[in-house]
Amino acid sequence: MKNFALKGDIIFTPTPEKFQSAQDSYIVCEDGMVSGIWKELPERFSGIRVLDYSGRLIFPGLCDLHIHAPQYSFRGMGMDMELLSWLETYTFPEEAKYGDLEYAQKAYEIFTNDLRKSATSRVNVFATIHGEATVLLMDLLEKAGMRGFAGKVNMDRNCPDYYKEKDADTSVQDTWSWYESVKDRTGIRPILSPRFLPTCSDRLMEQLKEVQKKTGLYMQTHLSENPGEVEWVKELAPWSEFYGDAYDHFGMFGNHGKTVMAHCVYSGKEERDLMSKRGVYVAHCPQSNLNLSSGIAPVRAMMEEGLHVGLGTDMAGGASLSILRVMTDAVQVSKMYWRYLDQDKKPLSASEAFYLGTKGGGSFFGNVGSFEQGCEFDAVVLNDTPIKTALDPDMEQRMERAMYLSQNEHIMAKYIHGQEVFRR
Template sequence: MKPTTFAIRGTVCFSTDSQNLTCLENAFIVCQDGRTVGVFPELPAQFEGIPVEDVGDQLIIPGMNDLHLHAPQYAFHGMYMDLELLEWLNQVTFPEEARYADLSYAEKAYSIFAEDLRQSATTRASIFATLHVEATELLMDLMEKTGLKTYIGKVNMDRNGTADLQEKSAVVSAGDTVRWLTDTAGKYENVKPILTPRFTPSCTDELMNALAELQRTYRLPVQSHLSENQSEIAWVHELCPNTSFYGEAYDQFGLFGSPDCPAIMAHCVYSSDAEIALMKKRGVFVAHCPQSNTNLSSGIAPVRRYLEEDLHIGLGTDIAGGHSLSMLRAIADAIQVSKLRWRLVDDSLKPLSLEEAFYMATMGGGAFFGKVGTFLEDYEFDALILDDRGLRHPQPLTARERLERLIYLSDDRCITGKYVSGNKIF
């Protein structure tokens, strides 16, 4: 029987909002029934006698929330990087995803993915699978066992795929989606389904209408891609001549989410003023994926503007447009590309600070999962224990300096412990 109340003692760092990072050395963080009670300089009297794990000088930080990644693409992460989005989809991604029709391949590949994600800095994630029902259910089974909290989506795509990777019709796609939802209903503690129309060019209007009906019936959140690349945007405009911007292509079917059941839209590199206004109105979560947007030569999203306009925004690794599974690396990447955007594109949008990028990886994205992403009272207790003793240095460092160094060196070897909702993962 696991203790329902316990404390961890160490150097605690967490965001309180997008501008402020709190760092406390030798502090006690108390967890009760999976939620944070608070962070204290001394263990409060009412908690005397609870189990206390002393992690010494190690850092305790909130877990990271990866708002966008593709599990089947992990098989080729870090490869085939010399292509742009649409050619990369056709030449690399679609052929690889087609292999997940073979369950034995899927098991081999998804087992590696699940184990690597378990060991990473990520505690929660929103994940694309493939269009295959069986392989998606296998992925859900594997992810359930990791103890991480995830949304996983069977992908819908009934046009512009390949002979090997496309659903035969909207009816087949919707039918498979119902089968998937029925098969997995109530089956998992940690995994939830999320509707996943791949992106507008992959889905006929008939399919979008069917998915919208499923969305209303099952009250499901949605994840998709938005305004990632100029050629993609031009293509959507051709496919949906009745829309004035890309986001409308989802919204016209009711698939752009609503504040009480929001959608995650990955990228938003080239969102227009009207699109941004609609994203705000619908409560869309922007999944900013700086590494992927760089690797696929897409561009750099105006993240400062999204923060200023108070949109929901988190970070995504976008495996395998992004090559690294590390959300620590995603924080550093977000800062880095914001500097290049400021220098090269628009000097009215100043670069992100460490505080802001850390916030996005923790609280910003965490809000999609509920009260998640910080150590404020009543937030779910997702935490990482980080040991930076292997990163030698000649001088004393503050907690914030140590955190910055761990982020930039994005060394997942340093992760010695991980909790999700108060459960110890390792």
């Protein structure tokens, strides 16, 4: 099915300010790209296959800029700690298990099956330190039809002996081996994934920079998530002006390839300015930031300052795999930010949150997250009729309701880069 059209109630956000919609219309996919949207199919598409989803919402596939695949096992459990103790208590013991490929297969199959049936089309995924299990995860993600990036984690200090790479050189060698085995993939591509500065030695960071310069790999890591973490980085890099400056010192802050930083809850103006200058993406993960008592990121400021911002579940800091849910989390926390932290920063609107979860994060992956002509064709079909009401909501209201109230089983079909991933 190379070229086809979907018919239904089409909605998307070319800009954050407002939804654009076309009720009872056609969106055409040619060679994996969006050709356009029409009320009546133009002559030149006569004979094209039409999938009739009349009365259903059709919106761009969602983009999850930050997920930890191995943490999916313990999502929704152990919500009683802050970041650093949570890592020691729940995360490291679980991630260590993925050295066992049999366990990895079992756990990653559950994760990728659920991801396949979600509204998410693009992902940035952290695996574990294990190269082989990371390849396995990439296989399963591709089998699930997903697109995006996945990375073998680097960490060589400040972590327990049972889950730590021997030293910087071993970490980098293993990264090279893994990279060589996956470098030609186009569905799920490799990405450099140092866990975060506290668990990566200076030597490791310096060598990863060299890897990035040689390969052009994109990079993902964590930034300014938690006050204790921020303090720790000050101790570990006393010469740094701020947390992001420490990454920048090692040339790992968008200096040599596209980069996304998760959280940025405590990113002050200086840090944000440097992110802006380097084109670094923010993966805003409001649900995780609630669950780990981290705080509320200054997303309105980031948007005003022109930073690239997208959304992330941060599974399993976040419990839900749904970016629709994360959109509403983003709106909700922005209201508390306004109420308690800065009344000059107005809360996010529904369209702004939707934009972050689609086109905002989508640009990390290319021309993704919108239905404008020339975008990659990622589309989700959702049946919102089970969300009953005595009213007759318009398209925007229906989309907002879907964000707040839709359930997994309402998702009827998903297309990624023009491929049908599933259909109920």
